[in-house]
Amino acid sequence: MAAKKKKTAAKSNRRRTGNTKNSGLISRLASRLRFFLTRSVLVLAVTAFVIASLVVLWTDFQVRHQFDGKRWALPAKVYSRPLELYPDLALTVDELETELQMLSYSKVARVTKAGEYARRGNEIQLFSRGFQFWDGTEPSLQVGVSFSQERIRSIRQLPFAGTDMAADLPLALVRIEPLVIGGFYPNHKEDRILVRLEQAPDLLVETLLTVEDRGFFQHFGLSIRGIARAFLSNVKAGKIEQGGSTLTQQLVKNFYLNNERSITRKIKEAVMALLLEFHYQKEEILETYLNEVYLAQAGNYGVHGFGLASAYYFGESFEHLNVPQVALLVGLVKGPSYYDPRKYPQRALQRRNQVLDLIHAEGFIDEIAWQRYRRAPLGVVENPAYFHYRYPAYLDLVKRQLKQNYREQDIHNQGLKIFTSLDPRIQRIAENQLQYSLQQLEQSHGESLQDLQGAVVLTAPQSGEVVAMVGGRNVRNPGFNRALDAVRPIGSLIKPAIYLTALERYGDYSLASLISDEPLQVPTMEGDFWSPSNFDNTSHGQVTLLEALSRSYNQAAARIGLDLGVDQVIETLQRLGLRRELPAYPATLLGAGGLAPVEVAQIFQTLANQGFQQPIRAIREVMDAQGNSLSRYPYSVKQVVDPAAAYLINYALAEVMQAGTGKSVYYSLPKQITVAGKTGTTNDMRDSWFAGYSDDFLGVVWLGRDDNGATPLTGSAGALRVWRKIFRQLDPQALSLIKADDVEFIWYDAEAGKRSGVLCDGAIKIPMQKHSIPDEWTSCGQGDRVINKVKSWFN
């Protein structure tokens, strides 16, 4: 029994010891597990904290970096020429009205503020907006402009409220603000006009905060109350109806983030909002919001900020917004597309009035004003004075010229203001006439003429400024710019350079010199012959230089060009402004070399400017975003052609239009309007060219097919037709050539090579440089010789 008890006790002991051993093990295990878990949690917590801190630090860096530094990449704005009004300017009342409409001036019965005009018959009263130009600020003025016979008769400054003017003052000159014709945009395709908080009109800030974020000045970036209110509202509605975002959060979303709806993005937005509020003042955040908020879509470009939205919707500057306009813009914040006043005017009106109700309830406007504002129309202008890329060919030229002095990134991001010489009225004429003429030509020629393309370059010859440019029949297409890049053989357009080279050699050539228009064969380097023929496949024997140019005889031109030397003709072209190299082959004398229309314009520009070369240019001045002057492209001229030769070649080119290949111009222009020019046609009529000028305009027109296919169009039948239709609408001034001192008009017998008399057979009256005038007279001309002698005694 004792042994049994001992056994049992031992067994118990062993069990107890075992249990004790087991429980000790378990507790040790548990302890270790606890330790392990605790340590893991601590490690995880520390790691999470470190990661979170790094994320916050990185986010903080992003927030401050973008906010402190250049906050926005601002697009460059390109302006047209400003319209300058003065007495006797050739301008009709309709043309002025069109210009004002393009500038989004509102037509009213009675003018009371800037940006309005009224028309009474032949008078327009307008209130200009004023503008900061390169050379100073043009004030905002109320003026009356009266017209008579398609010219301005008088301009007067009108008295208006707040001035001490007793009566009208006659004005010598008024400069209207220029039209924005386009811009060069950053990659993100946003556009804005920067504004300062202090420029904000009355009630804008109060209205914005009332509608979007009442507690803006109290919260720290997030509004718990706002979130809660939105939550309750959404639960009640059963859908997401309200957001609880503060203005700060909205700014963060637009400025830094995207529209993605996710928890991660919301958390990031919240953190960023807190950081923004931590680092910056409320006023800074508010001002940034005013410039960032998305308010419209204009084609491919986003309209951001109240500054630009004011111009886009109302044609107004930000500072001059009235209460209903403020209400509409603030109302748009919730949904610019949904409440687009141009597409959904009723919705926009309801939303605006909703905002007006809110600010009335807050006591910001009184009862009478509230009622009046609710009844007011939206006041949105039909066409914003704000054209993205309306004139792509011209903008292309502007950009290429800018790139000579500015980096690409600066052009797109620095908010440059670029003032050009584009004339919207002339541009419109050029576009319309090119499109119309191309259609007409295709219709009249049927299948033999399809897919016709064209280009037009128009300049002011006395300054070299480009006033219009069209790059193709699809005038709004920013694609291939034929005016700058269609390098095509120029045909007979080269002939003026040949004959100018000759005329500069007074002793050898004059307009009356006889040259041979007979077949010729010129050996080529390939071992065969070049045999030019005339357009009518007829040779004309001995012809005067004047006749050879006027009728564009190829054989005569080739002969005289070879006599002078192809390299000499090319040198003349270079003096006239050509930069492209042309091969010194005989075929170059008949225009086998290719040039773009703008290059042709440069050459003829020098002829039109009577031998003075001026680089063709589109830009006048450039300012930075703050209105500081950066660069100017001043008037620059260089005499490159002898004055007598310049006069003689212009005389001959006028003859082309009077009696030569260009005479069809007078189907459109009055006969008394003297113009000068040259037609050009290439082989198989693949290219139809015309370059011509009056006293005030130079125009180059090219027509052809992009695939270089043949057409039935000579220079006269094609390009000249477009040219004359354009010039008819321009109402040009007659070309007035100023005779050089050493040029004299004489009666001349070309066949005899002698001076002749007014009544002699075969005599022509022709200008000649004095060294070209022969000493010998025909027998018939002896009487005139005596008269000349007597006259010389009195000079």
Next chain:
Amino acid sequence: MAYRIFRTAIGLILLILIGCAQNPLALERVVADSDSNVLILEPSNEPSADSNPSAAPFTAIESEQNPAVLALIHQAERHWQDGNIQHAEVALERALRINPKDLKLYRLLAELKLESGELQVAAQLVRKGLALAEKKDQQDERERLLLILERISALSNI
């Protein structure tokens, strides 16, 4: 009798000479509103400008110009007096766009370029002006242009 006729003729001649010495017309002039760039036309009784070719650039501006051109010339003169040559040039270039064949505008622009030390540019502007001088009543302006060319030539040889 003959003596009487002779005396009458002398008297008439004297009257004509006296008449020519008077300022013939009350001409318009342009004044600038001092607070703004507004350019106003008003009548003037001032004598016509001095035609001494060697005077400072903005003298010798006849008043029968296009008022807008005259306004811009006055504006250019103001800028020039303020030492702002570039703005003076801009005003003259604006005037050239209105009247591109006005000799005096080339002369004034040439003077400004000369003042800025741009001799070659000034010379070319003078040549352009000379190329436009055609009428007999432009001889004074032509002489002024030639004088500028002489000055440029003298400066180039220094």
